[in-house]
Amino acid sequence: MESLLFQLLNGLASASTLFLLASGLSLIFGVSRIVNFAHGSFYMLGLYLACSLANGLTAYDPQLAVSAYWGAILASSLLVAALGLLIERGILRRLYDAPELMQLLASFALVLLLRDATLALWGAEDRLGPRAPGLEGHFTILDRRFPVYDALLIAIGPIVLVSLWVLLTRTSWGHCVRAASEDRDMSALLGVNQPRLLASVFALGSALAAFAGALQMPREPAHLALDLHAVGDAFVVVVVGGLGSIPGAFLASLFIGLTKALCAWAGDVNILGVDLSMPKLTLVVEFVIMALVLMIRPWGLLGKPLTAARLRHQPDTAPQDLSKTQSSLIAAAIVLGVIAISYAGSNDYGLILGVDAMLMVMLAASLHWMMSAAGLHSFGHAAYFGAGAYAAGLLSLKLKWGFFASVLMAP
Structure with a gap:
């Protein structure tokens, strides 16, 4: 039972961080109706900036360790909030009335852009942050040690939840946010400055993501894979809790965090003869929890079904198609470019690059077929790509099939 208690406490600490991350995403979606894939990038940047600032200030003057640590967390949150504000005003504001697919692609492009910028600034190596000064110790529960810093994380989640509740229900800004989340057109007619409101919401959501990342300095290193990992967890929480619901995000974070803690505690089990x-x-x-919730309650635990007012902001118009001549010229230019790259240089790199390009063309064509014929906008399409690669590899290695037989049978 002692081990179960400590696993649950660890689950609460992880759930608190997950809530901080997901609350920002839920807040942004509730008003803008944009599914922001770059939200995980703000989490990653918050951790990178906090590590750099805390380490740099501490190295400059070790006596400033406490101020450097908490100042780095605050500064990184503000810097990422400013970056989120610039992205909203420069890019996403132009996409509020665009089709959903265009919004998804634009935010995913931001993920790639911010990851490359992070790689250029900090390099590929992991960055370690300092431990929280004064909170390096532990306290004893049932003769076992529990970190003081994790206890602080457990407390931060409810504090942020109450703060957001007060902000959204007891301030004029919060009333405007709630009104816009219900009906942006009506709130605009009542005099709410929509551009300013959307910008402030995006800045606050970005700051919450960076704050969640910065708090992880003593717990995990900053690395380039954090963005997609974090945004995947955040999306699950937002979907389970209900799109746009802050209390729902808190409840879902607790449920998922404690469930994962129970799985870690259970160890190896035998169920009906299966290990x-x-x-x-x-x-x-x-993801199993998300699938079950979607089957039982598609709008989430504390979410609301989309009303007609909300659906008005889901455009059904597609961008103007290119003419056949324009499409043919673009396709020919791409093919010629791939061929030129494939045969350029004296090594095999160009040929490998050309093959990779053609494989991506086939993948894109298959996704286009699903979206156009079936109307499915699936970001899980890459799973089929990976499954086909694994199937071909297993047929070739395990069953000793030939190359062409493996490639033909894998699909």
Whole structure:
């Protein structure tokens, strides 16, 4: 029972961080109706900036360790909030009335752009942050040690929840946010400055993501894979809790965090004669929870079904198609460019690059077929790509099939 208690406490600490991340995403979606894939990038940048600022200030004057640590967390949150504001005003504001697919692609392009910028600024190596000065210790529960910093994280989640509740229900800005989340057109007619409101919401959501990332300095290193990992977890929480619902995000964070903690505690179990490693299920249990919630309550635990006012901001117009001549010229230019790259240089790199390009063309064509014929905008399409690669590899290595037989049978 002692180990179960400590696993649950660790789950609460992780749930608190997950709530900070997901609350910003839920807040942004509730008003703008944009699914922002770059939200995980703000989390990653918050951790990178906090590590750099805290380490730099501490190295400059070790006596400033406490101020450097908490100042770095605050500064990184403000810097990322400013970056989020610039992105909203410069890019996303032009896409509020665009089709959903264009919004998704634009935010995903931001993920790639911010990751490359992070790579250029900090390099590919992981960055370690300092431990929180004065909170390096632990306290004893049932003769076992629990970190003081994790206890602080557990407390921060409810504090942020109450703060957001007060902000959204007891201030004029919060009333405007709630009105815009219900009906942006009506709130605009009542005099709410929509551009300013959307910009402030995006800045606050970005700051919350960076704050969640910066708080992870003593717990994990900053690395380039944090963006997609973080945004995946945040999306699950937002969907389970209900799109645009802050209390729902808090409840979903607790549920997912504690469920993963229970899986880690259970260890290896035997169910109906089948051996299962429960700790390994922590990688997929949150997606199982999301699937179950969507089947039972598609709008989430505390979410609301979309009303007609909300649906008015889901455009159904597609961008103007290119003419056949324009499409043919673009396709020919791409093919010629790939061929030129493939045969350029004296090594095989160009040929490999050309093959990769053609494979991506096939993948894009298959996704286009699903979107155009079936109307499915699926970001899980890459799973089929990976499954086909694994199937071909297993047929070739395990069953000793030839190349062409493996490639033909894998699909």
